[in-house]
């Protein structure tokens with residue numbers, strides 16, 4: 001994915017002021033930034049949901065986006081969500097979704113209605129839906145919100161596996177946890193991305 005000189009304002013409020021980044025295949029990258037720094041705005045632009053005032057975004061292959069706000073119908077079961085998205089993605093089977101659900105220890109919820117899922121379980125469904133078509137480029141907005149420690153570790157296991165399989169994964173969060181797991185880390189500040197030095201590198 002190649003992003004060049006992206007600018008975006010909400011009326012007079014300039015949020016992004018020239019964001020550029022390149023994400024190669026087989027990369028696990030992160031963007032951190034304080035609340036209101038513009039992370040979600042940037043992800044919406046990268047995913048095509050929002051048109052930037054200026055700048056370009058290019059990416060090849062299949063694309064997956066896991067937004068912060070879960071887009072679900074509470075009256076549908078997990079299985080119905082999977083069927084709906086399988087058909088929307090034009091997939092023949094659910095092998096990939098089943099694999100993700102197993103990694104996240106989520107298979108037992110297949111017949112549960114989304115409205116009855118806990119926050120963390122809804123997020124597991126959200127991640128499964130974003131990953132079930134095996135995207136080449138994957139954008140994740142605060143993907144581990146609501147996860148318990150075990151699930152959090154499983155999430156990183158999954159993200160690392162995707163990276164090792166040649167996918168590009170971009171994780172956006174307000175917390176700079178687990179930066180050792182990332183190949184690249186940027187901080188979004190003042191409307192631009194800055195390379196975030198790892199503490200060990202800074203001290204060396």
Ligand SMILES: Nc1ncnc2c1ncn2[C@@H]1O[C@H](COP(=O)(O)OP(=O)(O)OP(=O)(O)O)[C@@H](O)[C@H]1O
Pocket residue numbers: 010015033034035036037038039040041042174
């Ligand atoms: N639709 C909108 N209309 C007007 N202002 C907006 C809109 N969406 C976001 N903003 C403003 O743009 C700024 C960046 O918001 P954004 O949601 O992108 O930040 P964020 O880094 O994702 O924050 P958080 O960590 O709290 O999720 C904030 O000041 C926010 O109030």
